[in-house]
Amino acid sequence: MNSGREKLSSSKAGAPIKLAIIGCGAVTELSHLPAAAKVWNLQVTVLVDKNRSRAEALGRQYGVPHVAEDYTQVWDKVDAAIVALPHCLHAPVSIDLLAHGVHVLVEKPMALSGAECDAIIQAAEQGRTVLAVGLMRRFQRSAQFTKAILDTDWLGHIESFDVQEGFVYNWPVASDFFFRKEAAGGGVLIDTGAHTLDTLLWWLGDSASLEYFDDNYGGVEADCELRLVMKCGATGIVKLSRTHNLRGTAIIRGTRATLEVSLHSNQVKLRPTGMAFDVVGHVLPDWPQAQREQSYVDLISAQLTDWLNAIRSGHSPAVPGVEGRRSVELIEACYAQRKPLVLPWMAPGMMRSSAAIGEVAR
Amino acid sequence: MNLGGRKVLVTGGTGFIGGRLVEKLVLECDAQVRVLVRNFAHAARIARFPIEMVGGDITDEVAVQKAVLGCDTIFHCAHDFAGTRHQQKRMAVQGIRNVSEAVLQEGVPRMIHVSTFSVYGPTADGDLTESSPWRRPGDLYTQTKRAAERLVLDLHRREDLPVVVLQPTIVYGPFSKSWTIAVVNDLKTGLVPLVNGGDGYCNAVYVDDVVDAMILAATQPDVLGETFLISGEQPVTWKEFYSAFEAAAGIRATVAMSEEELRKASREQARLSNVIFELLTLVRQPEVVSRFVMLPAMRGFLDILRDHLEEERWESLKSRVLGNASWDHRQTSGSIKQIHVPNATRLALYQSKTRVRIDKARKRLGYVPQFDFEHGMELTTRFIRWANLA
Numbered sequence: 150m151n152s153g154r155e156k157l158s159s160s161k162a163g164a165p166i167k168l169a170i171i172g173c174g175a176v177t178e179l180s181h182l183p184a185a186a187k188v189w190n191l192q193v194t195v196l197v198d199k200n201r202s203r204a205e206a207l208g209r210q211y212g213v214p215h216v217a218e219d220y221t222q223v224w225d226k227v228d229a230a231i232v233a234l235p236h237c238l239h240a241p242v243s244i245d246l247l248a249h250g251v252h253v254l255v256e257k258p259m260a261l262s263g264a265e266c267d268a269i270i271q272a273a274e275q276g277r278t279v280l281a282v283g284l285m286r287r288f289q290r291s292a293q294f295t296k297a298i299l300d301t302d303w304l305g306h307i308e309s310f311d312v313q314e315g316f317v318y319n320w321p322v323a324s325d326f327f328f329r330k331e332a333a334g335g336g337v338l339i340d341t342g343a344h345t346l347d348t349l350l351w352w353l354g355d356s357a358s359l360e361y362f363d364d365n366y367g368g369v370e371a372d373c374e375l376r377l378v379m380k381c382g383a384t385g386i387v388k389l390s391r392t393h394n395l396r397g398t399a400i401i402r403g404t405r406a407t408l409e410v411s412l413h414s415n416q417v418k419l420r421p422t423g424m425a426f427d428v429v430g431h432v433l434p435d436w437p438q439a440q441r442e443q444s445y446v447d448l449i450s451a452q453l454t455d456w457l458n459a460i461r462s463g464h465s466p467a468v469p470g471v472e473g474r475r476s477v478e479l480i481e482a483c484y485a486q487r488k489p490l491v492l493p494w495m496a497p498g499m500m501r502s503s504a505a506i507g508e509v510a511r
Numbered sequence: 512m513n514l515g516g517r518k519v520l521v522t523g524g525t526g527f528i529g530g531r532l533v534e535k536l537v538l539e540c541d542a543q544v545r546v547l548v549r550n551f552a553h554a555a556r557i558a559r560f561p562i563e564m565v566g567g568d569i570t571d572e573v574a575v576q577k578a579v580l581g582c583d584t585i586f587h588c589a590h591d592f593a594g595t596r597h598q599q600k601r602m603a604v605q606g607i608r609n610v611s612e613a614v615l616q617e618g619v620p621r622m623i624h625v626s627t628f629s630v631y632g633p634t635a636d637g638d639l640t641e642s643s644p645w646r647r648p649g650d651l652y653t654q655t656k657r658a659a660e661r662l663v664l665d666l667h668r669r670e671d672l673p674v675v676v677l678q679p680t681i682v683y684g685p686f687s688k689s690w691t692i693a694v695v696n697d698l699k700t701g702l703v704p705l706v707n708g709g710d711g712y713c714n715a716v717y718v719d720d721v722v723d724a725m726i727l728a729a730t731q732p733d734v735l736g737e738t739f740l741i742s743g744e745q746p747v748t749w750k751e752f753y754s755a756f757e758a759a760a761g762i763r764a765t766v767a768m769s770e771e772e773l774r775k776a777s778r779e780q781a782r783l784s785n786v787i788f789e790l791l792t793l794v795r796q797p798e799v800v801s802r803f804v805m806l807p808a809m810r811g812f813l814d815i816l817r818d819h820l821e822e823e824r825w826e827s828l829k830s831r832v833l834g835n836a837s838w839d840h841r842q843t844s845g846s847i848k849q850i851h852v853p854n855a856t857r858l859a860l861y862q863s864k865t866r867v868r869i870d871k872a873r874k875r876l877g878y879v880p881q882f883d884f885e886h887g888m889e890l891t892t893r894f895i896r897w898a899n900l901a
Binding site: 318319320321322324325327328336337364365366367368369370371391392393394395396492493494 | 537538548551552553554555556557558559560561562564566684685686890891893894896897898899900
């Protein structure tokens with residue numbers, strides 16, 4: 150069996166990288182296919198889904214020449230694959246592909262546990278293939294700006310943070326997998342939280358201790374709250390929701406200044422400590438024609454480009470497996486020590502029985 | 512009889528009343544719950560529980576048949592406010608026909624149909640009971656609910672359909688779109704007229720009372736084929752209703768108006784409104800707006816508007832469109848507040864001094880409302896603040 154690098158170097162130099170997208174759900178339709186179409190020298194050659202008619206319909210729409218129902222039918226025909234399957238399949242399918250010499254970009258969350266992440270990382274090493282994790286928020290300019298100013302100590306010593314991300318859930322899911330614990334691994338924490346926690350850990354480093362509360366009573370949580378103490382000494386709260394709209398920003402308070410950064414746009418707000426003024430604006434690149442905001446598709450195509458460069462150059466991608474593992478490990482720790490979230494309109498008696506059901510469910 | 516360990520099907524379980532019913536069935540009744548789900552995107556709230564979700568549309572006979580299979584009790588809460596007149600009627604009538612036929616075919620012992628007190632049409636002042644007449648044709652909602660109710664009661668008479676019909680009134684509480692979220696939204700985005708000072712009666716009922724009545728209807732003997740009005744203990748005035756929401760949201764936005772003043776406001780609004788203005792209002796979400804206004808065509812259009820509108824109108828438009836899109840939260844001075852002029856059905860509702868009687872539900876179901884308006888609003892206020900609605 151050829152390794153990923155050998156396969157690629159044996160193909161014609163400068164030829165497009167042949168890509169399979171495995172899983173044809175909403176994220177593939179709305180994000181991966183439009184993003185791949187914007188990336189230079191990348192050719193989506195096959196769509197894989199057990200629902201063949203769904204794959205064929207998307208194939209027609211985006212001019213993808215081949216479809217298959219089983220990913221094992223395509224691994225010798227492509228250089229790389231995006232794994233966009235139910236969360237529980239991220240690890241087994243990624244491991245299989247990487248071991249067969251196919252470079253992989255696996256959607257977030259990387260897997261359901263730290264142990265599964267380790268197995269994926271090991272498979273990439275053994276297959277000499279490039280593994281990247283779909284945490285494209287790291288390509289948002291406001292997130293990169295935040296990382297840069299935290300690394301350069303502009304805010305001073307970081308004392309606290311407050312992160313809120315939530316919408317009334319309306320992702321056009323094609324099946325119930327997002328809401329089945331065995332398939333999704335959890336609810337809003339492992340889904341939206343994979344992004345939120347990834348950026349937080351990227352900015353501030355790993356956590357030292359945590360308390361975790363959610364409203365799961367035997368299914369998957371729709372709302373949750375984390376109280377974290379980071380190794381850097383900062384303490385803070387992360388709130389996530391699928392039932393109501395939350396602020397959608399991270400507030401990071403340092404001794405010199407407080408930064409509020411949007412989680413979905415390039416807006417930032419900076420207030421120097423002791424001053425009654427805010428600096429509000431957008432993080433812009435240094436080329437004049439750039440759009441103020443980046444779309445979701447822009448972010449994914451930026452990550453695809455980074456991953457393809459890594460495949461071609463042999464360098465590490467911006468979000469390798471070890472980085473994807475960090476949020477999974479934190480999420481796993483949260484679920485292991487879940488406590489019931491208080492919903493303030495619920496009668497105390499009901500909360501008791503809810504807590505009991507939650508305990509049984511764990 | 513209780514529902515412990517029994518298999519129940521809920522249609523409309525991703526909605527407001529159905530969602531709360533699912534919670535209570537799992538947490539308080541220990542029932543085995545199955546929900547027929549048309550759109551999984553709306554299932555986040557009920558997915559918190561160990562329930563079975565079956566994908567399918569209420570108008571799909573086969574899907575309904577499959578969902579009903581093996582159940583002891585069916586709670587039919589599904590209703591769709593979206594779509595054309597034809598679609599809404601089809602869903603209401605075809606949906607309940609499918610459920611009823613499946614119930615008869617599978618020999619399910621009981622079905623609870625959630626109707627509405629709107630079937631009575633514009634109600635007369637004084638007491639309203641289950642034997643009050645249905646007045647005037649009513650709007651689309653009234654018509655579809657009447658058709659559904661007629662259908663199940665006819666099937667009860669002809670084929671012994673084991674149905675109990677509930678007619679809740681103004682149902683408010685956490686996650687209510689019509690009578691909580693929309694109320695706060697109206698207060699936030701304009702002026703809410705109190706017709707004739709808001710002295711009409713609002714027969715409000717807290718959602719938990721409605722759900723308790725549904726569970727009673729599923730378990731009490733000798734109630735098949737019966738219809739029950741479900742409301743709170745006493746009506747409040749519309750002024751009291753909206754004042755409670757103003758207090759919850761920390762907003763003063765009601766204004767007393769006579770019918771004549773409302774008619775005038777309605778005419779004025781029709782003159783001022785235009786499609787683009789309303790479209791812009793719809794896309795007030797910050798992330799949408801920020802991208803929307805970057806579109807070249809949109810920028811050109813906005814430039815023309817800025818050049819031709821008086822400054823006050825332009826500033827008003829800007830503040831309405833941008834909403835919270837800007838992190839500069841200072842109020843734009845001179846913004847014009849829109850009056851939420853009620854339609855004819857709503858106007859009649861606001862004016863009527865109808866007192867909904869719940870004597871029959873008390874006597875036959877053992878229904879006793881547990882939440883007076885003050886208590887219900889205390890819990891609803893907590894939800895409004897938690898959900899950042901205000």
